[in-house]
Amino acid sequence: MNQLHSFQAVPSTRNAFDAYSTLPEPPRPQSTHAPRAHTQQPIVTGTSVLGIKYEGGVMLAADNLASYGSLARFKDIQRLHPLGDNTCLAVAGDMSDFQYMTKLLDATLRADRSVSLTDTHPPFSPQNIYTYLSNLYYARRSKVNPLWNAILVGGWDKEKKESFLAYVDLLGTTYSAPTLATGIGAHIAQPLLREAYEAKAGVDGKGPLLTGQEAEELLDTCMKVLFYRDARSLNKYQIATISNDGVKISDSKSSETEWGFAEGLRGYGPQTQ
Amino acid sequence: MSSIGTGYDLSVSTYSPDGRLFQVEYAGKAVEAAGVAIGLRCSDGVVLGVERILHSKLLVKGANRRIQSLDDSIGLASAGLLADGVHLADRGRDEVWNFRETYNAPIPTQILADRLSMYVQAYTAYSSVRPFGVSSLVAGVDKTGPRLFCIEPSGVFYGYRGYAVGKGAVLARTELEKAVGKETEEGGVALTCREGVLEVARIIHLVHDDNKDKEFELEMTWISPESNMKHAVVPADLLAEADAKGKAALEEGMEED
Numbered sequence: 030m031n032q033l034h035s036f037q038a039v040p041s042t043r044n045a046f047d048a049y050s051t052l053p054e055p056p057r058p059q060s061t062h063a064p065r066a067h068t069q070q071p072i073v074t075g076t077s078v079l080g081i082k083y084e085g086g087v088m089l090a091a092d093n094l095a096s097y098g099s100l101a102r103f104k105d106i107q108r109l110h111p112l113g114d115n116t117c118l119a120v121a122g123d124m125s126d127f128q129y130m131t132k133l134l135d136a137t138l139r140a141d142r143s144v145s146l147t148d149t150h151p152p153f154s155p156q157n158i159y160t161y162l163s164n165l166y167y168a169r170r171s172k173v174n175p176l177w178n179a180i181l182v183g184g185w186d187k188e189k190k191e192s193f194l195a196y197v198d199l200l201g202t203t204y205s206a207p208t209l210a211t212g213i214g215a216h217i218a219q220p221l222l223r224e225a226y227e228a229k230a231g232v233d234g235k236g237p238l239l240t241g242q243e244a245e246e247l248l249d250t251c252m253k254v255l256f257y258r259d260a261r262s263l264n265k266y267q268i269a270t271i272s273n274d275g276v277k278i279s280d281s282k283s284s285e286t287e288w289g290f291a292e293g294l295r296g297y298g299p300q301t302q
Numbered sequence: 303m304s305s306i307g308t309g310y311d312l313s314v315s316t317y318s319p320d321g322r323l324f325q326v327e328y329a330g331k332a333v334e335a336a337g338v339a340i341g342l343r344c345s346d347g348v349v350l351g352v353e354r355i356l357h358s359k360l361l362v363k364g365a366n367r368r369i370q371s372l373d374d375s376i377g378l379a380s381a382g383l384l385a386d387g388v389h390l391a392d393r394g395r396d397e398v399w400n401f402r403e404t405y406n407a408p409i410p411t412q413i414l415a416d417r418l419s420m421y422v423q424a425y426t427a428y429s430s431v432r433p434f435g436v437s438s439l440v441a442g443v444d445k446t447g448p449r450l451f452c453i454e455p456s457g458v459f460y461g462y463r464g465y466a467v468g469k470g471a472v473l474a475r476t477e478l479e480k481a482v483g484k485e486t487e488e489g490g491v492a493l494t495c496r497e498g499v500l501e502v503a504r505i506i507h508l509v510h511d512d513n514k515d516k517e518f519e520l521e522m523t524w525i526s527p528e529s530n531m532k533h534a535v536v537p538a539d540l541l542a543e544a545d546a547k548g549k550a551a552l553e554e555g556m557e558e559d
């Protein structure tokens with residue numbers, strides 16, 4: 030018996046069922062022709078993003094981190110993307126899908142601009158861009174090849190003279206509210222945003238909205254809380270302000286944090302008692 | 303005209319015995335019959351202007367533009383068959399898209415002019431098609447600065463400091479030579495875009511033949527610091543000023559004669 034033959038004779042344990050596997054799925058049978066696989070998980074990711082309507086516009090917030098799993102891999106990534114004069118995206122989830130999507134939208138807007146001399150129509154409203162995005166994301170999930178993002182679209186509709194804020198995600202799910210947050214932010218920041226929003230505007234939202242300064246301070250607070258509680262966040266973030274004057278994206282900023290309390294934590298880590 | 307062609311002008315795939323392609327030359331006639339189109343490369347950008355002849359009083363004001371955008375910072379003005387110009391601009395936008403898709407960068411003006419010229423040239427080499435009946439001015443600003451090219455029906459293209467095509471182009475070119483000549487003089491500088499707009503408008507008015515031609519609309523675009531280095535229509539107030547000054551200069555010239 031030659032060596033090659035004896036090697037093949039060893040039974041493979043590769044495909045055996047492992048009852049104790051911690052993988053989310055059982056291993057698939059190995060074959061020379063692997064089944065065609067689409068995106069099944071995001072790789073480089075951004076964490077939650079926030080949005081709130083204020084008096085005269087919308088503000089969005091996103092930190093500058095793109096994580097590689099739990100590793101804080103890229104710490105200088107802008108996750109706010111302006112589109113045209115009065116719309117801005119805040120994007121969480123897979124960063125390569127984010128880049129692909131913005132490239133596609135930028136090209137679409139550029140193509141529209143280049144025929145605007147001869148084929149005039151009003152510029153795209155935030156609603157137009159949001160509809161395009163939600164169609165794109167639902168179409169991709171229907172091909173079982175989703176773009177792995179959760180997106181907030183913030184804008185100022187110049188025709189209607191009103192603000193716009195809506196959500197779309199990798200499933201093509203859509204909804205709109207005066208305050209929005211994605212991912213873990215929907216659990217931690219959204220209640221804080223709603224509380225402050227409703228304190229002034231009322232539950233029906235008919236009262237006065239927060240001023241620009243109040244909204245920004247509220248977002249600062251929420252980003253700080255998220256930094257304390259979200260292990261995939263970074264204390265370096267930007268805020269986009271979308272109003273009748275256009276889209277303004279701030280420089281990166283940080284919150285003052287206090288970690289003295291960590292000394293008193295017990296239950297895990299290196300403490301002995 | 304009777305001896306023109308003599309059988310060698312039926313197809314663009316047949317040379318005449320002295321090596322000419324008559325169909326391409328006839329395409330040039332279509333260009334000469336159209337309202338003038340002028341491009342002027344300035345110190346800080348490029349200006350395009352056309353004399354858009356109004357063949358009917360029923361036309362909507364500002365309709366049927368002859369200057370189109372290809373990219374954020376590239377414009378194309380055509381003289382000749384309007385539909386050919388529109389088709390060429392469409393192709394230009396495809397090239398712009400293709401370049402960005404491949405290299406993730408805006409297309410340099412010269413490369414766009416080169417690609418478009420090869421497209422035009424292909425229409426001079428097959429018997430099943432007719433050559434483009436347009437000369438096109440491609441104006442753009444890229445990292446090499448302001449550039450201006452003219453693509454002719456034969457498919458050749460040259461870069462220019464200033465150029466004119468269409469009816470009265472010869473006179474317009476001598477006027478452009480004067481304007482551009484100042485740049486090459488000792489201590490001379492090129493015109494700015496603002497000055498360029500006035501100059502181009504003046505030349506269009508000068509070249510326009512009030513007696514023979516129908517009325518026209520002045521159509522102007524630029525890529526200048528004032529348009530944020532994007533290809534955009536010249537602001538209405540500046541266009542009105544250029545139009546008025548062009549007319550005034552013409553009347554002044556007539557009094558001198």
